[in-house]
Amino acid sequence: MPVAKAKKAAPTRTRRSSRLSAAEIESMFARLKALNPSPKTELEYTTPYELLVAVTLSAQATDVGVNKATRKLFPVANTPQAIAALGVEGLKPYIATIGLFNTKAANVVAMARQLLEQHAGEVPRDRAALEALPGVGRKTANVVMNTAFGEPTMAVDTHIFRVANRTGLAPGKTVRAVEDGLLKVIPPQYLHDAHHWLILHGRYVCKARKPDCPHCVLRDLCRFKEKTAGEPDRLSE
Structure with a gap:
């Protein structure tokens, strides 16, 4: 009586994890x-303060749109002193093409004044101080810490x-x-x-x-x- 050949076991497939190894x-x-x-950010800036302003303006806006505005703004006012001197109404015409420009103008001017009053006009390097600035949330703080100051x-x-x-x-x-x-x-x-x-x-x-x-x-x-x-x-x- 012929001996039945054993069936080959089907190859087992390893299920691929949903997460990368x-x-x-x-x-x-x-x-x-x-x-x-x-790699570099596509926002245009030359100082930590310019970066801070640009990132603040970029919320719900494109980098291209922000760059168009700051190319006009920064030659006129690119320091906390100059932005504070412009005031909200003076700043608005420069950023009017950016979404939520009324709120952003108020935040950027208030931020400039707080930098002058509490940080001698310098952009702080630590998260708590950055997030305490008007208009600055965790994401903006992370961008500034990474791009301006090299933090991971x-x-x-x-x-x-x-x-x-x-x-x-x-x-x-x-x-x-x-x-x-x-x-x-x-x-x-x-x-x-x-x-x-x-x-x-x-x-x-x-x-x-x-x-x-x-x-x-x-x-x-x-x-x-x-x-x-x-x-x-x-x-x-």
């Missing part, structure tokens, strides 16, 4: 660094929130949860520039309505289930 995160930032070794902070805007969740880098339901997650998983050697890499990736590749997945160098790592169709770039293979 440490090795994948290392690869992710190595690729982003290779594409853009020295993570400012999470809509672009970074989207990228962190889509890719599986640091999923979270709130901005603060994503910020804490990013600070935990990003390798220290990439942390200083990570904010810029992620925001630029979200702005130009991992766009909200139609991400450009075919030209994304992170495509093979990314956990986003609704990738747009097309041939992947060789760099992402």
Whole structure:
């Protein structure tokens, strides 16, 4: 009587985690660094104070729109003394093309006066003092600390929130949860520039309505289930 052959066991498939592994995160930032070794903010500034004003004005506005306004404003007033001297009504015409300009004008002038009264006109380097300024929240403080003073902070805007969740880098339901997650998983050697890499990736590749997945160098790592169709770039293979 012939002996029945044993059936080969079906190969087991390892379920892919919804989060990137440490090795994948290392690869992710190595690729982003290779594409853009020295990323910079797209806001135009020359001093920490100009950056602080520009970031304050950028809330619910584009960097392009803010730059158009500050190119006219900063040659006239780019110090707390000069902004305070302009006053709210004097500042408004320079930033009238930016959304919420009435509120922003009041905040920027009040911020200038507080810097003069409490910080001798200098932008403070610590978070508590920055967040105590009118119009300055955690995200603005993080941008200034990172970009002006080189601190390894993570400012999470809509672009970074989207990228962190889509890719599986640091999923979270709130901005603060994503910020804490990013600070935990990003390798220290990439942390200083990570904010810029992620925001630029979200702005130009991992766009909200139609991400450009075919030209994304992170495509093979990314956990986003609704990738747009097309041939992947060789760099992402």
